[in-house]
Amino acid sequence: MNDSKIHVYFMPGMAANPTIFKHIHLPHEIFEPHLLEWFVPSKNMSLVDYARTMNRQIAHENPVLIGVSFGGLLVQEMAKLIAVRKIIIISSVKDASELPRRMHFARYTKIHKILPTGLVNNIELLAKYAFGETVTKRLSLYEEYLSLRDKVYIDWSIDKMVNWQQSELPDNLVHIHGEKDTVFPIRNITDCIPVKNGTHTMIIHRAKWFNEHLPTIILQ
Numbered sequence: 001m002n003d004s005k006i007h008v009y010f011m012p013g014m015a016a017n018p019t020i021f022k023h024i025h026l027p028h029e030i031f032e033p034h035l036l037e038w039f040v041p042s043k044n045m046s047l048v049d050y051a052r053t054m055n056r057q058i059a060h061e062n063p064v065l066i067g068v069s070f071g072g073l074l075v076q077e078m079a080k081l082i083a084v085r086k087i088i089i090i091s092s093v094k095d096a097s098e099l100p101r102r103m104h105f106a107r108y109t110k111i112h113k114i115l116p117t118g119l120v121n122n123i124e125l126l127a128k129y130a131f132g133e134t135v136t137k138r139l140s141l142y143e144e145y146l147s148l149r150d151k152v153y154i155d156w157s158i159d160k161m162v163n164w165q166q167s168e169l170p171d172n173l174v175h176i177h178g179e180k181d182t183v184f185p186i187r188n189i190t191d192c193i194p195v196k197n198g199t200h201t202m203i204i205h206r207a208k209w210f211n212e213h214l215p216t217i218i219l220q
C-alpha cells in the first residue's frame with residue numbers, strides 16, 4: 001500500500017452498507033479509499049464508545065473521514081478521538097440546531113421509542129427511516145443498500161440521532177447538502193456546499209457530482 005496517498009474512509013448512513021459508495025471514484029494516484037461498516041452496538045453503548053470502537057478500523061494517520069447522514073454524526077465523533085486531515089459530512093447535520101423540528105419533538109416526548117422498528121425487514125419502512133423516502137419503484141435497489149435490518153441497531157441509531165448534541169464545530173469540517181433533502185431540510189442548515197436538486201440519497205443518485213468535486217474539496 002502506498003502511504004504517500006491520502007487515505008479516505010467512507011461511512012454510510014443509517015442501516016446502509018458501503019455499496020452506497022460504489023459509484024464514487026477518486027483518482028487512485030492520489031487517494032486510497034476505505035469502506036467502513038456499521039455493527040450492532042452492545043446494550044447501552046454510547047455514541048462516543050461506538051466511535052471509539054469504529055476508530056479501531058482506522059489504520060492510517062490523519063485520514064479523511066466522509067460520513068453520510070447518521071454516518072456524518074459518527075465521523076464527527078470519531079474525529080474527536082483521533083487526528084484527521086478533514087471531515088466531510090454529506091446529507092447530515094453539524095449540531096442539534098440543524099435537526100428538523102420532528103426530531104426535537106421526539107427528543108422531548110420520547111415518541112421515537114414507540115416507532116414500529118420491529119418491522120425493519122419491511123424494506124419500504126426501513127427506507128423511510130433511513131432515507132426519508134417512500135420507496136415504490138426501486139425496492140430491489142434499496143434492498144441492496146439497506147442491509148443492516150437489526151431492531152437493536154435501528155432503535156439505537158434513531159435514539160442517538162435525536163439526542164445528539166454538539167457545541168463546538170471542528171475547523172476542518174466540510175458540509176455538503178442537497179437543496180431538496182427532505183430528512184434534513186436545507187433551510188435548517190448553515191455554512192454548507194449546496195447541491196442543486198440534491199436529495200437525501202444524492203450520494204447514490206448524484207455520484208457524478210461527487211466524482212467531479214470531491215477531489216478538490218478534500219485537497220482544499
